[in-house]
Amino acid sequence: MLVPEGSRTGGCLYRRDTGPGDAGTGVGVGPGAACTGEIRDRRMPVPEGVPVPMLTHACPRSPLLGRRRREAAEEEVEETPQEKKLRLAKQYLEELRQLEEERAEDEEELEPADLIGDRLKEDVLEQRGRLQRLVAKDVQPPDPARIRVLRGHQLPVTCLVISPDDRFIFSASKDGSLIKWEVDSGKRLCVVPGGKKGTEERHMGHASQVLCMAISSDGKYLATGDRNKLIMIWDAATCKRLHIFTGHRDAVSGLSFRKGTHQLYSASHDRCVKVWDVAENAYVETLFGHQDIITGLDSLSRECCVTAGGRDGTVRLWKIPEESQLVFSGHQGSIDCIQLINEEHMVSGADDGSVALWGLTKKKPLALARQAHGEQGTQGLQQPCWISAVAALRNSDLLATGSHSGSVKLWKCGEGFRKLEHLLDIPLVGFVNSLKFSAAGDFLVAGIGQEHRLGRWWRIKEAKNSICIIPLKQKTTASSPESPGSS
DSSP, X not given: OXXXXXXXXXXXXXXXXXXXXXTXXXXXXXXXXXXXXXXXXXXXXXXXXXXXXXXXXXXXXXXXXXXXXXXXXXXXXXXOXXXXXXXXXXXXXXHHHHHHHHHHHHXXXXXXXXXXXXXXXXXXXXXXXXXXXXXXXXXXXXXXXXXXXXXXXSSOEEEEEEOTTSSEEEEEETXXXXXXXXXXXXOEEEEEOOOXXXXXXTOSSOSSOEEEEEEOTTXXXXXXXXXXXXXXXXXXXXTEEEEEEOOOSSOEEEEEEOTTSOEEEEEETTSEEEEEETTTTEEEEEEEOOSSOOOEEEOOSSSEEEEEOBXXXXXXXXXXXXXXXXXXXXXXXXXXXEEESSSSEXXXXXXXXXXXXXXXXXXXXXXXXXXXXXXXXXXXXXXXXXXXXXXXXXXXXXXXXXOSSSEEEEEEXXXXXXXXXXXXXXXXXXXXXXXXXOTTSSEEEXXXXXXXXXXXXXXXXXOOOEEEEEEOEESOOSXXXXXXXXX
């Protein structure tokens, strides 16, 4: 039989208890015997000629074990119960330490992962047209001393755009001039003067009033439209004229590049919308539907655009691939300006003094602010101040409106764009003919003129034809939450 000996014998863990039949055979394994690493099991008689089974044992000195296994076996043999408890406790503590280190590493990696996740969430909401960054509540009144005034145009500023990187401003005027400004320094980097009537063929710039402009989302192309029915395409970096599109039968009053492409939409007083491929210098198609002059146009990423139809009292959404249009109505007067907030909502202003918020799936406004800029005129002959410009900080709840009331007003869109709340006034004298937010939302640019951009109904002599850069202060620098808007 196998008898455990362990430390009592100082030899193998198991030795053979030789019976009488085995006396003198010398096959027993004792403390002094050489270990072969094997034990013959002789507890039962084995017939002659039958192989005897071999038992491999865990002798620390066995040549059949590797060095590491022998060392482990020796440690196991020599370890007392108390030592085993201590070893297991140390092992448990080491596992806990490693677990805490791994958890700390995961927490360090969590922040960038969260940022990526938030960015992806924003992209999805933006594509669906439901992204609404809640920034309006943090906007504070700007310091009037910090509002910068840039002068360079001789006649009223009619339109302006900001480059996608917020470094440059392009502005145009009734004098036909085009100026590129540097935002940080306020310097004029490029000036294309307006030409006299009849010099269109030999003059590099416009020879009539410039009414609208747009810049591509990559900052490569600048487009400008004038009263001479012309659309000029410029290299935004050098202000070099690249091409002229002709085809409209009246003044070009609205321009917009489809975001992420070089597809250009144009609107005109000839009541139609045209589509152009700027990269190929090609005309694509014409869209009809408005019953009066088109006064404004805007677009984003989708293959569609929105227009303001002046005195036909409608706003229209043009679905290019479907060759269809949706008609919206809600203003009582001429609709003079329009801009998309995101892919599903827009804002418009009219000469009845109203500002309207729209969902692109509803024919009536989601919210309407009447007499948004107050009234003018003598007692009994008062009329609402016309809304001459609107601007939206893309994918947010912050809006701006302009008139000739002596101030630019900032507004907050309620949740779901179903409410319009007045935030604050920014004093500015003159007709506010154009408004644009920077992409980052840290400043607002206003184009000021002594006259309305579309006519000369009256003149504000104390106004300065200029560009005003208005810094927007935030109460906090922490990132604002997003709320999915619904129409």
